[in-house]
Amino acid sequence: TDIDWAAFAAALAPVETITEPVLIKKRSRDFFWYSPILNAELKRCFGDLVARPASADELAHVLSVAYAHNAPIVLRGGGTGNYGQSVPMDGGLIIDTTAMNKVLEIGEGWVRSEAGALMADINVALAASGQEMAMFPSTQDIATVGGFVAGGSAGIGSIANGALRDPGNIISLGVMTVEDRPQNRRFDGADALHIHHAWGLNGVITDVTLRTVPRHDWVGCIATFDSYEGTYATGLAIAQSTDIARKLLTTVDARICAYCPKLEGHIRPDKHLLVSMIPTEDRDAFRTLIETHGGHVDLMMTDSEREGAGLPHVYDFSYNHTTLQVLKADRTATYQQVGCPIPPDPQAIKALRPKLGDDVWMHHEFARVGGDIVTFDLPIIWFSSAERLAEINAIYEANGFPVYDAHTWNVEGGGLKPDYTHLAWKKRMDPKGLLNAAKSRFWADVAHLDADEIEALGRA
Ligand code: FAD
Structure with missing residues (x-):
C-alpha cells in the first residue's frame, strides 16, 4: 500500500x-x-x-x-x-481487540462482554452467578469471545448445548460499520449468524451476548478401550444416555497417545481413549456404562485433584489441542476436518479405518448440531504431499464422510458460507471493502455490485 x-x-x-x-x-x-x-x-x-x-x-x-x-x-x-x-x-x-476486554453484564441465561474479553475470564466472572458459558474452545485462556464468534464454530459444551450457530447460542452482537463515521448496529438471532464465522470481513464486533447455562462441578475422565470402534460406540452411548450429563466426548486413536507424555502412568498404554467431562453426581453411572462396554476408567479427577496431580485439563486432549499434542513433538503432522454419517455409526467407522493408510490417525469429537448428535473427525495426518492429502480427502468423501477443508485460507472454503449472503452484508457494513477482503474467494467479483444484487447473485 x-x-x-x-x-x-x-x-x-x-x-x-x-x-x-x-x-x-x-x-x-x-x-x-x-x-x-x-x-x-x-x-x-x-x-x-x-x-x-x-x-x-x-x-x-x-x-x-x-x-x-x-x-x-x-x-x-x-x-x-x-x-x-x-x-x-x-x-x-x-x-x-484485547484491550476491549470487559465483561459488561450478566443475566439469567446470558452474558454480555466486550469483543476482546477472554473466554476463560468470562467463565470466571460467570461462576459467581452459578453459571458457565454454554460452550468454549479449548483455547479459552488466550482466545477472545469476538474471535470465537467471528472465527470459531463449536467447542467444549457443544455435545450438551449445540454449536454456536444453533438458535439461542449467539443472542446478540454489537457490530460497527467501516465508514467515515462508523455506526453501531445490533443484530439478534438469525441476523447475527451472518456475522458469525465470517472472519471479520463484514463488520467489526464490539460486544457479544452469549447464552449461559447452569454451572456444574465437572470431573475430567479418560477411559481406555481395546478397539477404536468400541471407543466410538461408547462415546455414542454416553451421548444418547439420559442419566449421564456431559460437556465433552472425544475419542482418540491409541497411536496419538504416544504424543501425550503427560498422561504416561495415568492411562493404560497402547489403548484408545475416550476423553470426557461429566458432572460429579454422574460418576457412578458413567463408570457402569464404561465397564458394560468393555472399557476401563483410568482417570477421573475434579479440577483440584487434577491440579494436585500436576495434570493438564482433559480438554487439552480434545478439539485441535489433540493435534497440538502431536505437533509439539513433530511438525510434519497436520490434520483435517471431516464430517461423519448421521446418525453416528460405529460400523461405518470400523469399515473406513482400513481404507485410510497408516498416515491417518482418527480423532472424533461428539457434538449436538441442529438437535442431532453428530461426530466429526479431526484426524492426525502425517503429511507427505498435497497429492496424498487430496487422496485422503477423496477416500473420506467416497465413503460418505464429507471433508470441510482445513487447508484453505478463504472463508467460503470450509463449507459454512455456501452463498454470497455474507458478502451482501459486507457491502452494507463495509462499503469500501476494507475488512479482510482477501479472505473471500468471490469478493473481488462482486464488489462493484450493490448489496441486493450480490444477494440475488448468491441465490441464482
Ligand atoms: P482470532 O484468531 O484472533 O480471530 C479469528 C477471526 O475472527 C479472524 O478472522 C479475525 O479477523 C476475526 N475477529 C476477531 N475479533 C473480531 C471482532 N471483534 N470483530 C470481527 N471479527 C473479529 N475453535 C473452535 O471453534 N472450537 C475449538 O474447540 C477450538 N479449539 C482450538 C484448539 C487449538 C489448539 C487451536 C490452535 C485452535 C482452536 N480453535 C477452536 C480455533 C480458535 O482457537 C477459536 O476459534 C478461537 O475462539 C478464536 O479466537 P481468537 O480470539 O483467537 O480469534
Whole structure:
C-alpha cells in the first residue's frame, strides 16, 4: 500500500499503536502453521501497523482513520485461528481487540462482554452467578469471545448445548460499520449468524451476548478401550444416555497417545481413549456404562485433584489441542476436518479405518448440531504431499464422510458460507471493502455490485 504509516499512526492518537516490526510480524500470524499448505501461502504476509483501541469510541476513531486512508483492515483477538483468518494478506492495519476486554453484564441465561474479553475470564466472572458459558474452545485462556464468534464454530459444551450457530447460542452482537463515521448496529438471532464465522470481513464486533447455562462441578475422565470402534460406540452411548450429563466426548486413536507424555502412568498404554467431562453426581453411572462396554476408567479427577496431580485439563486432549499434542513433538503432522454419517455409526467407522493408510490417525469429537448428535473427525495426518492429502480427502468423501477443508485460507472454503449472503452484508457494513477482503474467494467479483444484487447473485 502507498499509505504513509507514520502519519497514519499519528492520526490514531490517543489510541495505543504498535510500530516495532518484530511485534507487528508476531501479530500477523495465527495457528495457520498447523497446515503445511497454509504455512507456505501465508507465512510471508505481514501487516504495516497495529492499533489497540481500549473502548468502542477508540475503535470508531481507528476505523474512521482507516476509512479515510483506504487502509486494508484485519481484526485480531487472541490470534488462535487455524486457517489464517487473522493474517493480513493485503498488509495494512491490524486492530488488536484485547484491550476491549470487559465483561459488561450478566443475566439469567446470558452474558454480555466486550469483543476482546477472554473466554476463560468470562467463565470466571460467570461462576459467581452459578453459571458457565454454554460452550468454549479449548483455547479459552488466550482466545477472545469476538474471535470465537467471528472465527470459531463449536467447542467444549457443544455435545450438551449445540454449536454456536444453533438458535439461542449467539443472542446478540454489537457490530460497527467501516465508514467515515462508523455506526453501531445490533443484530439478534438469525441476523447475527451472518456475522458469525465470517472472519471479520463484514463488520467489526464490539460486544457479544452469549447464552449461559447452569454451572456444574465437572470431573475430567479418560477411559481406555481395546478397539477404536468400541471407543466410538461408547462415546455414542454416553451421548444418547439420559442419566449421564456431559460437556465433552472425544475419542482418540491409541497411536496419538504416544504424543501425550503427560498422561504416561495415568492411562493404560497402547489403548484408545475416550476423553470426557461429566458432572460429579454422574460418576457412578458413567463408570457402569464404561465397564458394560468393555472399557476401563483410568482417570477421573475434579479440577483440584487434577491440579494436585500436576495434570493438564482433559480438554487439552480434545478439539485441535489433540493435534497440538502431536505437533509439539513433530511438525510434519497436520490434520483435517471431516464430517461423519448421521446418525453416528460405529460400523461405518470400523469399515473406513482400513481404507485410510497408516498416515491417518482418527480423532472424533461428539457434538449436538441442529438437535442431532453428530461426530466429526479431526484426524492426525502425517503429511507427505498435497497429492496424498487430496487422496485422503477423496477416500473420506467416497465413503460418505464429507471433508470441510482445513487447508484453505478463504472463508467460503470450509463449507459454512455456501452463498454470497455474507458478502451482501459486507457491502452494507463495509462499503469500501476494507475488512479482510482477501479472505473471500468471490469478493473481488462482486464488489462493484450493490448489496441486493450480490444477494440475488448468491441465490441464482
Ligand atoms: P482470532 O484468531 O484472533 O480471530 C479469528 C477471526 O475472527 C479472524 O478472522 C479475525 O479477523 C476475526 N475477529 C476477531 N475479533 C473480531 C471482532 N471483534 N470483530 C470481527 N471479527 C473479529 N475453535 C473452535 O471453534 N472450537 C475449538 O474447540 C477450538 N479449539 C482450538 C484448539 C487449538 C489448539 C487451536 C490452535 C485452535 C482452536 N480453535 C477452536 C480455533 C480458535 O482457537 C477459536 O476459534 C478461537 O475462539 C478464536 O479466537 P481468537 O480470539 O483467537 O480469534
